[in-house]
Amino acid sequence: MIHEFFDLSKAAEFQALSLKKDSTFEVHYFDIHSMGGTTRVILAASGAKFTNVLPGENWEKEDKAKAPFGTVPILKEISADGKTVIQIAESDSIERYLARKFDLYGSNALEEVIINTYLSQANAVTGQVIARYYSADDDKEAQEKVRKQLVEGPISNWIKYHERHLQDNGANGHLVGNKLTLADIKVAYWIPLLQYISAKEGLISPEKTPALLKVQETVDSIPSLKAWRETEEYQTFSRGNLDYLGFAGSK
Template identity: 50%
Template structure:
């Protein structure tokens, strides 16, 4: 039987709702940032109405999820008549980015945004796998040195270069916020969790830092970061994974 999330019968409703920006959203995940952090950031940047729900009994809900994992996004039309569901953080991020104009204005810009996103995501996955979730202190220390030398320093070099080439305006593509900017905000937080301001800072990497500065100027995101929910997620994220 086809999982409800993947049922082709919903295609018409799905496509109609995908073109609208007045929906409300519920993003289900655990009570920290984790894999849902960028999804929440995109919703906040868009100014959309959204809630962050935490399952009371995930063990009982888990079998109903398409892959037994979260985050899970539910979108409801403004009139409340249509509801769609999306699984997997990457799919959710790209869906929201396209809906709210964070994937560029045309095919060329979309490719550029996705290119930077892909490079960011590789570094994010390396930091998570080799450093954040590693519990062996000696291995973690060795991995940190290797990550900095082989992954982080080259990432800084190339991204500072490309951002400078775009005018150091805080954006990767043109002068608009994109999914690439959102991904890099996460990369900055990850790098600083490992090395403070030794590698990334306003003075050392001004173009990269400007991405963070411009994102935090967006009213919706600034308001979201001031909420008690966001602050609680940040504290639990640090306690569980090691970064805010």
Template identity: 45%
Template sequence: MVHAFFNPAQAAIFNEMAPRKDSTFEVHYFGIHGPAATTRAILAISGANFKSVVPDDWAAVKTKMPFGVVPILKEISVDGKEIQIAETDSIERYLARKFGLLGSNAFEGTVINTFISSTNEIAGPVLAKYFAAQDPDNKTEIKAKIFKDSVQPWIAYHEQYLADNGSNGHYVGTAFSLADLQTAFLVKMVVGLWGDVISESNNPALWKVKVTLEANPGYVAWTQTETFKALDAMSKQLIGF
């Protein structure tokens, strides 16, 4: 049986709702920032009406998910239609298209997606190796290897390309893109794990991406909510940043 998420009968509703910006949204994830942080940030800087939903009974919810994981995005139109989207990357790209965060033409979109791919290679499977390690000595060794082999080259390349765009906090032109948001959160993660290996003085272009997001009025408003503060506190408690 086709899972409800993949039922082709939804195509007409998806096509109708995809360009609309007046929907309300629910981001279903655990009570930390985690992989849902970028999704929430997209909605915040875009001025969307959204809320975070933490599953009360994860064991029951898990069985209903297409891959047994969250986040899940639920979108509800003003006339009551509803769609749901699974998987972090799919959610982010859907929202990025909706809110204009994938460039203004095919070239910009391809460049932005290239930077997203490069950043996701670090933020996803590479850092997962560090968080999965249990033995303290092994964890220290893995951490050093990840930095040398993956994070350090990423810093050098992305600092250069951001500088080529004027060190203005964006990868392409002067507008926010999904690549900017991904990098802003990776910078925060890298600083949380390795300290000041990225700093305003040593990596001004990368640092500018982080502070540009943090200065966005919609994002500032989001960080001042009780929901964000609770997510932030739990994230710091569990992983330290």
């Protein structure tokens, strides 16, 4: 039996709801930022109505089996009349879907490709950090060796090229053109992780990476996002992130 998330008989109702902007949302994820954080930022920055649903005691026994890959985040979108509910799994898929809905995916095919290019780079470098650095957490000496390798290789390259391309775009706080896109949100969201990993080397600073930090400043100054980040819920997620990953995330 085909999984409910992949049931193509729901294509028409999915398409119809994808065009609506008066939906409400549920973000099913843990009480940290991590892989569910970008989704929350998109929703908050877009002024969407959303609630966070934390996995309960039955997650491992029951709920995990319902997810198509046994993982969260999962996004639920509910129509304004409450009659239609769609579900999306996997952070990258969720983020791109929401970006299209809230006009964060560029205004033409080329802009979309450029945005995707930046997203691919963000996923590549953060994926390496998460897979390599945090997997070595039980051996601090080995973890420090991995950290240095990451800083000297993929992190340094990521920072260097992003700063260059941002300067070429006018250092205007945006990666693509002069308006907010998913690329800006994604990059701004992951800057605290890269700052944390490369803190000893000081690779990200106003002196070295002014254009990169301008993106973070631009995203962080969105009023609706600022308002959500002042809530106790967000602060709880930040404390969880600090405990679990070693850094709190954006303030």
